[in-house]
Amino acid sequence: ILNVEQSPQSLHVQEGDSTNFTCSFPSSNFYALHWYRWETAKSPEALFVMTLNGDEKKKGRISATLNTKEGYSYLYIKGSQPEDSATYLCASPPNTGNQFYFGTGTSLTVIP
Amino acid sequence: EAGVAQSPRYKIIEKRQSVAFWCNPISGHATLYWYQQILGQGPKLLIQFQNNGVVDDSQLPKDRFSAERLKGVDSTLKIQPAKLEDSAVYLCASSFWGARDTQYFGPGTRLTVL
Numbered sequence: 001i002l003n004v005e006q007s008p009q010s011l012h013v014q015e016g017d018s019t020n021f022t023c024s025f026p027s028s029n030f031y032a033l034h035w036y037r038w039e040t041a042k043s044p045e046a047l048f049v050m051t052l053n054g055d056e057k058k059k060g061r062i063s064a065t066l067n068t069k070e071g072y073s074y075l076y077i078k079g080s081q082p083e084d085s086a087t088y089l090c091a092s093p094p095n096t097g098n099q100f101y102f103g104t105g106t107s108l109t110v111i112p
Numbered sequence: 113e114a115g116v117a118q119s120p121r122y123k124i125i126e127k128r129q130s131v132a133f134w135c136n137p138i139s140g141h142a143t144l145y146w147y148q149q150i151l152g153q154g155p156k157l158l159i160q161f162q163n164n165g166v167v168d169d170s171q172l173p174k175d176r177f178s179a180e181r182l183k184g185v186d187s188t189l190k191i192q193p194a195k196l197e198d199s200a201v202y203l204c205a206s207s208f209w210g211a212r213d214t215q216y217f218g219p220g221t222r223l224t225v226l
Contacts, residue, residue, distance in 0.1 A: 004154070034149060043115060044203070044217040089154065098211040099168055103152030 002026060002094050006103035013080050014111050020076045021106040023090030027071035031095040035064055035075055038105070039086040045077075047088075080110045114138065116218035124224045130192040133221045137185070137206030143167070144181055145215060146189050147203040155203055160211065161187065167211075186210050194225045 005023045013019045025033065025035040032051045038044040048057040053068040061078045077084055087107045117136040137144050143162050147155035158177065158186050159169040163184040172179070176195070181187040191198055201220040207213040 034214065036217075041219070043219045046214050046216065049214055091154075093212045099157045099160060100211060100215065102156075104152065104154045 002092060002101035004092050004101045004103040006043070006088075006090055006106050008106060009104065010107040012109045012111060015080060015082060016078050017110075018076065018078045019080055019106075019108065020074050021088060022074055023103055024073055025090075025092045025101075026094075026107060027068060029094045029096060030068045030071070030103045031093050033066055033073050034091045034093075034100070035073070036089040036091065037086045038089060049093075075106075077108070080108075080112045082088060082112050084108060085110045116204055116206055116216055118202075118218035118221055120221055121219060122222050122224075124226065125194055126226050127196055128193040130190065131194055132190045132221065133186050133202050133204075133223075135187045135189070135204030135218060137187070137204070138216055140208070141206035141216075142209050143207045143211065143213070144187050145203075145205040145207075145211075146179055146187070147205065149203060149220070151200070158189070162210070185216075187219045191223075194223075196225050199223055199225045 007022050035047040035111040036044040048064045050066040055066040057064050064075045066073045089105045091102045145160050146158045155206040158172045159179045160167040161181040164181050179189045203220045204218045205215040207215045
């Protein structure tokens with residue numbers, strides 16, 4: 001079992017604020033790191049897949065970085081909007097084995 | 113491209129009753145997953161199929177849970193009999209080939225056991 005942790009568990013920000021949260025994972029046996037956004041009553045949506053140390057991915061106002069040596073990834077949201085309110089999940093499949101291990105998620109609420 | 117379909121979206125049953133969930137993956141995806149997500153926890157893999165064979169069911173409570181994927185396409189997950197602790201969201205996902213590929217999720221079934 002791979003121990004994937006996310007922090008904080010929940011976050012409330014004002015519209016227009018920028019925010020970030022963390023996913024940590026064991027640096028040994030690393031293969032990839034996936035970020036998902038899960039809005040209430042919808043399907044979890046794949047945001048990014050990251051594999052290389054130092055990777056940085058961007059999609060609109062959302063970006064993510066990866067540090068495989070120290071075992072963490074940051075997700076940043078610039079200028080948060082109410083539609084960004086969701087649970088953000090990270091998951092890591094190890095180099096050996098055949099399943100994703102999910103973190104517990106960060107629940108983001110953007111207050112208009 | 114159609115996404116992963118699941119039904120029903122919501123289900124309320126009493127303990128000791130039976131329930132079944134259905135999943136239709138993205139066309140052409142070989143691998144199908146069932147996850148259980150209990151409030152406050154991350155999704156936990158229950159069972160993984162590749163085509164119609166089981167790859168991993170190590171976390172499936174086999175005394176009460178069963179799953180099948182006939183003809184390597186649709187899948188059903190059954191709970192019989194249900195317990196209070198089975199209250200959760202049951203997510204189905206599929207990927208093109210293996211577990212390291214990006215997984216695409218359905219909207220989930222929210223099960224409440226009273």
